[in-house]
Amino acid sequence: MTAPSPAPILVWFRDDLRVSDHPALAAAATSGRPVVVLYVLDDDSPGLRPLGAASRWWLAGSLRALAAALAERGVDLVRRRGPAVRVVEAVVAETGAAEVVWNRRHDPATDAVDRAVAAALARRGVGVRSFLASLLVDPAEARTKGGTPFSVFTPFLRHLLARPAPRAPLPAPGPLRGVGGLASEPLESWGLEPKAPDWAAGFRALWTPGEAGAQARLAAFLDNGLAGYATLRDRPDRPATSRLSPHLRFGEISPFQVWAAASLAREAPRGARPSGADIDKFLAEVAWREFSYHLLAHHPELATRSFQPRFDAFPWRDDPAGLRAWQRGETGYPIVDAGMRELWRTGWMHNRVRMVVASFLVKHLLIDWREGERWFWDTLVDADPANNPASWQWVAGSGADAAPYFRIFNPVLQGEKFDPDGAYVKENIPALADVPASLIHKPFTAPPLLLRQAGVTLGETYPHPLVDHAKARARALDALATIKATER
Template identity: 50%
Template sequence: MGSASNSIAIHWFRQDLRLSDNPALSSALKSGRLLPIYILDEVNAEDAQIGDASRWWLHHSLMELNRSLKGNLRFYRGDATRILPKLAAETGAGTVSWNRCYEPWRIKRDTAIKEMLKEDGITVITENGSLLWEPWEILKSDGSPYRVFTPFYSQGRLNGRLPREPIAAPASISFAPADKYPETVDLAELNLLPRSNWTLKREPDWHPGEAGAQAQVRYFLENGLNGYKIRRNFPAAENRSRLSPHLHFGELSPHQVWHALSFKEHMPELDDDIGNFKTELAWREFSYSLLFFNPGLSNVNLQQKFDSFPWRSDAAALEAWQEGRTGIPFVDAGMRELWQSGYMHNRVRMIVSSFLSKNLMIDWREGARWFWDCLVDADLANNSASWQWVSGTGADAAPYFRIFNPVTQGTRFDPNGDYTRKYVPEIAALPNKWLFNPWEAPTDILEGAGIVLGQTYPAPIVDLKTSRRRALDAFSDLNDSRKAGVAS
């Protein structure tokens, strides 16, 4: 092994596609000349293969990262447990570093790789690059994990350490020689760009990569933070950060976001907005804790009683939901936003997921799968925890009887109808009063707006009242049968 100045330090980029505030990268730079790599590992990912929208994002993010690394990023495709030890041996690297990931398949794989590298005498550096508090840092006094958000957050905030200060980007990087390393492929050969008929219609709205992430934080602090607490619920408003894909791919760390807020903390009128925004960041932390302590989160009901819930199998309804053709305008607007932009506003995510799992009584896992494929921010922890929360199967779940009414929700949170009209233009001419419930509009109003229900826009695929009742009955049957089971 050579001295630090001429030995090679491999940094394995994963969910940390940035140079600033990258603890494992900073450590690697102290250990030798940098050989930065990215491995698209579809072998170990098994059923957690990333979806099309995320692939699109990843392609562009890697392109940006490679640009920041002056073209030195090496790309690999395949089984990381084979590629990484081999590369380390062939280059004679003394150090391999990465920031920790928390998906069960990654933990299993990374543990195996770490062992292999250590056996080969290589120093392995792993750091926390993506969470304010790692799951094992926030525990109840008896050492067990929290299953409810509020105490989790107050424990983290009040008793945990404060999120660390972000680390500056390296002033300069000394790269390993630009040899042709074995098995390197070009970015294009990762084949990340969509294979299906899906294309992001609103690509210009997004700027994947570290620079785009930092610009987005600045934009949000100036244009979206003021009023966030209330206005974050209104999908037509600017008061949401749209940082989720940047955080998911680690183009920006939560520490950077947390500390960026401190530049606004001298403005007392923003206290509530800042507090509320930090709470949302903490929901992300909580989801990661849930995933870490419940590795089956994406597939297993956290409340076991739901294992016998009579989910309906209804392919036509599922397809109508996916395509934004349910005839319920606020639901359709959300599903079309998702398809066109790879994103959906949080409030609308709650409404469409409640509609699927409750009004349609379709298994939440069907919805989670669709989101996984369509979201640019698809995240195993956040997606699984949120679906379980809305559908009522989660540990800390919205009570099952809380079934969002998409008509009242639309009226309340899209009062001018701007969001709904944007995504459901075929009913745009309806007056606000009937925009969210066109099936109840008088015939002359429909005619005046050029709408023929069932032709120019679908008639609703379910009656909201009846389907709500059906879901509540199924839920109370579930509880009754459990009670009977306990009694017998």
């Protein structure tokens, strides 16, 4: 007489679309139970923010890659759409699963969903385990010496570095024993990818969603980008950044894997070894992601309300035409327009340029930072619920440890400093390809004859500046003075 098969264990995938360094999947693999793997597209649970269009495109590719990796291990990825509580309960009922495991999420809206799922399963007598996998430190565990959450990045970074070293990444599991016969919705039925017009055509040339793409991107960065990172990372004309952000956003690679690989670079052969400053700066960028989630965990309305309440009184302008010109990359300032056109073409933008374009919207045009945050949420493949609003508020001056509002980037000087030859601008604005480097960031100052020779007609092939920098700067400072006056 054979012993009955143990009840299955259900692994609920979310923003952790990988098989290596996946604590929940590892726990299922070692449980001795048959394994069910589930992804839920939840656009319906209260409080959840639906993904933007670019992120949905990425999700489709990432789910295909995950399904293939799981199939290699003998299990099928079950895809269901609907409120997570209802879907997870239904799959548990269908399979008779005795336990559900997942990796924790750390923004309050998704955490509320997780707690609701856990409560519903508890009523059924189904066990639940969750694991730390998407952050190096749980936001609930990071505290100042006074016992309060951090609101300044440098002390947070010191705290993170003073903690024990992050755990070693877990290997991918071997073959798994799956459960057959479960219905799964076709990925194509979810409508995640564009039809005609195919606005994501430029994405495909640049990105490979999925765990293999993430590992290839990390390896390429360690080999070719980490050395010199501390000094070159602000140059959009150089391939000096990791471009790991969308892979981290969807959990195709974990921060533990990134941290371990970058730390190991200190032991590379001397000739190929990046400097300590390069590695430290890169790890600080990983820590900024952690800090952003720390802020979001303690300030759930980070994407909709100013972290500093005094900015609630800021006199933002309603300027639909200016917003549209900014979105289209038609402000007349080449470094700004190059960034916005790169975003539309590739779903990504260099971080230095993100700061410049955000500053232009908020300070040159006096348009509410929330408008920019929403546009980035829809158009970035790495649109992240913590990084995106935290970074917008940092630029706007309304956030935690923010750049002061009176720090107003001059887009001409920023372009000349970080794109000195104009290579980045010319790549993204072909109409300016023949403008000399000395004028590429200020074509509105060029002699008319030179512009004609370069094939540029201001107002036709490239726009006049929306605003004059000096006047816009003065207007922004006047606006800041109005909220300072209310504090007296």
